[in-house]
Amino acid sequence: MLDTGDASYIKKLNRKILIEEIIKNRSLSRSTLARITGLNKATVSAQISGLLHENIVIEKSEGELVTRGRKPILLEINGDAGYSIGIDIDEDNINIIFTTLKGKPFHKMVLVKDSQLGQITNQLIDEINPIINKFNRIYQPIGLVGVGVGIHGIVNNKNDIIFTPNQQWSNINITEKLVEAFETTVSVDNNANFSVFAEQVYENNLADLFCITLHSGIGLGIINENKIYRGYQGFAGEIGHMIIESNGDFCACGNQGCWELYASEKILTTKLLERFPTLSLPDGIKELDQDETYHAILDDYLDYLAIGLNNVINIFNPEKIILNGSIINGNSPYISKIEDRLTSKINNYREISASRLGPDASALGGAASALKSFYGVNMINFNDYNYVKNIS
Incomplete structure (x- = not known):
C-alpha cells in the first residue's frame, strides 16, 4: 500500500500529465484523455473535477453530433x-x-x-x-x-x-x-x-532546440531534453563573449575580440547607416540588393556570424538553430548564405532558420x-x- 507521500506525488504527477495533454490538444473528451495518457477513467474524472473546481479547465459540448446520442463533453483550458x-x-x-x-x-x-x-x-x-x-x-x-x-x-x-x-x-x-x-x-x-x-512553446515542439538572439548583442538559449540548459550557476549561453579575434576590439565585458562586436545586428546596423545614412531598417535592405558596398558589408558580417555558428555547432551538435534578429528575420536568403559558409565536414545539425516570433x-x-x-x-x-x- 502506498504511503501518504507516495500517493501525493502520484496525484501531482497525474495532474501534470493531464494538464499538459489538455493544453497540447486544445480540446478533448475525458475518454480520449484517458486513452492517450494511459490513466484509468476514475483517475481522470477525479483530477478533472479538481481542475474544474479551480477554474483551470472548462467543459464544452461539441458543436456537431459525431454519433447518435449525447454530444460528447469536451475539456479545454479556461483561457x-x-x-x-x-x-x-x-x-x-x-x-x-x-x-x-x-x-x-x-x-x-x-x-x-x-x-x-x-x-x-x-x-x-x-x-x-x-x-x-x-x-x-x-x-x-x-x-x-x-x-x-x-x-x-x-x-x-x-x-x-x-x-x-x-x-x-x-x-x-x-x-x-x-x-x-x-x-x-x-x-x-x-x-x-x-x-x-x-520558440519551443509556440513554434518548434522539439526536445533539442537552440535560439541565437542577434539584436543588441548575441545570446544563446539552449533547450536540451526539454529543459533550459543553464550551466553551473545559470550563466550558460553567453556566447556573444566568445573570442573570435585575438587582440580584437575591446568589449564592455573586459575581453577583446568578442563575437558580438562583429556579428550582432547592432554592429551591422551601425556599419550600414555609416554608409547609407538615410537607410530605413530593416525594410530598406531590399533596396540595396544591387549595391556592391552593401554586399561587401554584408559578406564581412556573415563571415563573422558563420565563424561563431561553426563553433556552436561543433561544440553542441544541435538539432535546430533559430536565428533571431530584426534584419535576418525578414531576409530568409541570409540563411542559405550562412549555411554556404559552414563548410566543415564535421558540422552536424538538421536545420537553421530565422525566427517567426522576432522581437x-x-x-x-x-x-x-x-x-x-x-x-x-x-x-x-x-x-x-x-x-x-x-x-x-
Missing part, C-alpha cells in the same frame, strides 16, 4: 480565467506582452526605458499596475498568475542580475520589489533563455514561463494554436 505577463528589458525599449491562460497574446505595450534599473523597476510598476487592475476585473476568477522578466545579461539561478554588458548593471535583485508591487510570482531570466522557450520572443517566453510555473507542468505546447501569425 479567460486568468493571464500572465512577459517583459523584455532591451537596450532602448521595454517590450511587454500579456497572454491568456491559453497563451494567446491579447495586449502589448512598448516603453522607452530609463537608464537606471531602479528607475526602470519603478517605471514598470507605475505603467503596469493600472493595467493589472483593469485586467484582473476582466480575466476572472484567477487573474494574474505570474510575470517573467527577460534581461539582456547574466542572471543566476536565484533571479539575481549579475552583470549586463550594455548597461553595466551588476549584482542587483529586482524580483522582491516586483513581487510586492504586482502581488504575484515573478521570475527573472536571461532574454535568450526566454526566447528559446517561446516578441523574449516577452512571450517570459509570459509562457509564468504559465508553466502556474500549471506546475514540465512542458507547454501551443504549437497547434496558430498564434504566431497574430503576433507583432
